Amino acid sequence: MNRSEPIRKAPSFLESLVQRRTLGYLLLGLVLLVAIWRLGNALLENPSLFLQQVTNGLQIGFVYALIALGYTMVYGIVRLINFAHGDVFMVGAFTSFYAISRIQLHLWTRALFPDLNPFIADVIGTISVVLLSMAVCALLAVTIERVAYKPLRNAPRISALITAIGVSFFLEYFGALNFVYTANYITYRRPFDVITWVIGDQGVQVLQKGQEVPAGAIIFSNISFIIIVVSIILLVLLQYFVKNTRTGKAMRATAYDRQTARLMGVDVDATISTTFAIGAALAGAAGVLYAIAYPQVVFWMGIIPGLKAFVAAVLGGIGSIPGAVVGALILGQAETLSAAYISTPMRDAIAFSILIIVLLVRPTGIFGEAQREKA
Amino acid sequence: MMLEVKDLNVYYGAIHALKGVTFHVDKGEIVTLIGANGAGKSTTLNTISGLLRARQGSILFQGEDITRTMPQDIVRKGIVQVPEGRKIFATLSVLENLEMGAYLNKDKAQIQRDLEMVLDRFPRLRERRNQYGGTLSGGEQQMLAIARALMSRPTLLLLDEPSMGLSPILVEQIFEIIQDINQQGTSILLVEQNAQMALSIADRGYVLETGRVVLEGPAQELLHNPMVIEAYLGGHG
Ligand SMILES: Nc1ncnc2c1ncn2[C@@H]1O[C@H](COP(=O)(O)OP(=O)(O)OP(=O)(O)O)[C@@H](O)[C@H]1O
Ligand SMILES: [Mg+2]
Numbered sequence: 001m002n003r004s005e006p007i008r009k010a011p012s013f014l015e016s017l018v019q020r021r022t023l024g025y026l027l028l029g030l031v032l033l034v035a036i037w038r039l040g041n042a043l044l045e046n047p048s049l050f051l052q053q054v055t056n057g058l059q060i061g062f063v064y065a066l067i068a069l070g071y072t073m074v075y076g077i078v079r080l081i082n083f084a085h086g087d088v089f090m091v092g093a094f095t096s097f098y099a100i101s102r103i104q105l106h107l108w109t110r111a112l113f114p115d116l117n118p119f120i121a122d123v124i125g126t127i128s129v130v131l132l133s134m135a136v137c138a139l140l141a142v143t144i145e146r147v148a149y150k151p152l153r154n155a156p157r158i159s160a161l162i163t164a165i166g167v168s169f170f171l172e173y174f175g176a177l178n179f180v181y182t183a184n185y186i187t188y189r190r191p192f193d194v195i196t197w198v199i200g201d202q203g204v205q206v207l208q209k210g211q212e213v214p215a216g217a218i219i220f221s222n223i224s225f226i227i228i229v230v231s232i233i234l235l236v237l238l239q240y241f242v243k244n245t246r247t248g249k250a251m252r253a254t255a256y257d258r259q260t261a262r263l264m265g266v267d268v269d270a271t272i273s274t275t276f277a278i279g280a281a282l283a284g285a286a287g288v289l290y291a292i293a294y295p296q297v298v299f300w301m302g303i304i305p306g307l308k309a310f311v312a313a314v315l316g317g318i319g320s321i322p323g324a325v326v327g328a329l330i331l332g333q334a335e336t337l338s339a340a341y342i343s344t345p346m347r348d349a350i351a352f353s354i355l356i357i358v359l360l361v362r363p364t365g366i367f368g369e370a371q372r373e374k375a
Numbered sequence: 376m377m378l379e380v381k382d383l384n385v386y387y388g389a390i391h392a393l394k395g396v397t398f399h400v401d402k403g404e405i406v407t408l409i410g411a412n413g414a415g416k417s418t419t420l421n422t423i424s425g426l427l428r429a430r431q432g433s434i435l436f437q438g439e440d441i442t443r444t445m446p447q448d449i450v451r452k453g454i455v456q457v458p459e460g461r462k463i464f465a466t467l468s469v470l471e472n473l474e475m476g477a478y479l480n481k482d483k484a485q486i487q488r489d490l491e492m493v494l495d496r497f498p499r500l501r502e503r504r505n506q507y508g509g510t511l512s513g514g515e516q517q518m519l520a521i522a523r524a525l526m527s528r529p530t531l532l533l534l535d536e537p538s539m540g541l542s543p544i545l546v547e548q549i550f551e552i553i554q555d556i557n558q559q560g561t562s563i564l565l566v567e568q569n570a571q572m573a574l575s576i577a578d579r580g581y582v583l584e585t586g587r588v589v590l591e592g593p594a595q596e597l598l599h600n601p602m603v604i605e606a607y608l609g610g611h612g
Pocket of ligand 2: 416417418459535
């Protein structure tokens with residue numbers, strides 16, 4: 001039989017160059033070369049400074065990771081980009097602000113047990129603040145889901161998306177009201193004292209107040225340490241929860257196929273609420289950590305970190321939990337290292353260019369599944 | 376009576392999919408619902424499972440009205456569905472799929488025993504227990520779908536076209552398993568397009584056409600009914 005086949009020419013060099021993938025690989029190769037050359041030089045020139053930058057990148061990367069997880073988990077289960085998520089992060093920061101400056105929650109152990117070791121008292125105090133913020137954010141997100149998103153679950157996706165943007169504006173401008181947070185920058189008091197260590201020629205030393213950082217030394221504070229440790233603990237807990245618990249499995253089953261999860265006896269509404277709650281709790285923790293690192297809170301503080309965490313989630317492959325973490329860590333490094341070694345004003349442009357290049361090569365993100373049929 | 380469906384009317388928006396369907400399943404029976412594409416078979420099962428709501432009519436399970444009961448409570452009462460197209464959780468391992476079947480069971484030791492029992496019955500699944508559900512073949516997925524349903528210890532098992540897309544040998548095998556499950560005390564409501572096979576293992580059958588039961592009776596009678604032969608058994612019974 002005579003089948004009609006379209007006649008195809010071999011693509012010309014120019015044509016193949018503008019193909020998405022080829023272009024992506026070329027750019028990716030180029031960026032990697034430049035990065036290796038630039039960073040290699042930096043490492044050889046001043047290894048301690050380089051290490052310092054990597055630590056800073058790790059710190060912000062973990063904060064992004066905690067936020068990105070909420071985007072990715074919620075997207076995975078209800079296919080919604082929850083644009084209000086960054087503002088939940090902001091509420092987390094403000095909750096801890098009030099907990100610390102108004103009710104002195106971080107000092108409760110000292111008040112009750114004055115003889116307790118001050119270090120342990122600080123640890124317990126800080127954990128209490130973080131837990132309170134997580135709880136408030138979880139409650140907030142569950143309420144938002146019930147009130148704003150659930151009624152739209154069977155509506156076109158764009159409706160829920162626009163609603164999410166509306167909720168985001170609501171949280172911001174409600175927060176900006178004078179009897180809420182006001183529209184001003186507010187200085188944040190940390191729940192513990194900052195200790196800075198200087199690592200230099202004389203080994204590791206505690207940096208005293210007013211003391212200059214000696215040239216060539218790098219500094220490392222308990223803030224970085226706490227952010228990294230708290231984030232890792234939360235990530236491990238999340239991983240365990242999602243992989244091994246009954247509810248975690250129900251979440252994954254519901255994300256894959258809601259109707260069939262119902263047939264197994266899963267209460268899908270409750271499972272979706274749990275997902276929102278967990279994502280928001282992580283964002284709440286991120287809010288506290290962020291405020292501890294950059295001690296200032298303001299009603300719109302969630303916008304930029306929220307956006308970047310969203311980018312991180314897309315970079316890693318939205319819907320994928322390891323993807324969100326990897327994407328966020330890459331973004332954190334890209335941002336800090338470009339600020340340090342290329343250009344500070346350009347750092348976001350560079351970070352976002354990396355996103356575009358990666359998406360050229362892998363449109364579904366690093367860990368993204370190939371287009372899955374609608375669950 | 377195990378299950379009693381009376382005058383069921385179900386709509387998809389303006390589409391009237393079930394127009395007064397009435398049938399019942401007695402304890403220990405295999406009852407089959409046969410009919411062509413679009414007759415309303417899956418709609419019937421999904422309404423029983425609580426995924427769809429009847430606009431009119433009622434569903435009684437062991438004498439209790441479950442017409443407005445939530446899907447999870449229906450599973451809890453012992454009605455479990457093996458859905459059309461198997462609907463394995465592709466991103467969960469075989470073991471996790473089975474655990475999802477036992478989702479409502481909180482007795483860990485019992486789940487473990489059920490798991491062993493199910494894996495003994497389906498040795499193929501034991502070999503593949505750590506693989507992702509999505510990597511199984513069609514036949515293995517059907518086994519997994521049935522095994523998963525068994526994990527919830529059903530009193531009444533709803534099966535939606537278990538023979539779909541399987542080779543004749545595999546269909547035989549699946550139908551033997553269904554009979555076996557039935558002999559161990561589970562009542563079965565079997566939806567099929569393969570009328571020959573379904574009627575050969577069923578006690579009774581109902582023929583569904585565009586949302587209505589047009590014929591019912593003992594399976595052996597239906598097998599020899601000229602209308603059934605003409606429409607569903609290829610014409611030369
Ligand atoms: N989600 C839906 N929206 C609108 N109409 C639907 C929907 N699902 C089913 N229908 C319609 O309801 C009728 C019954 O469908 P149903 O799926 O119950 O048929 P079935 O007997 O299971 O068919 P098959 O053997 O092909 O699975 C059909 O006319 C179908 O087009
Ligand atoms: Mg069907």
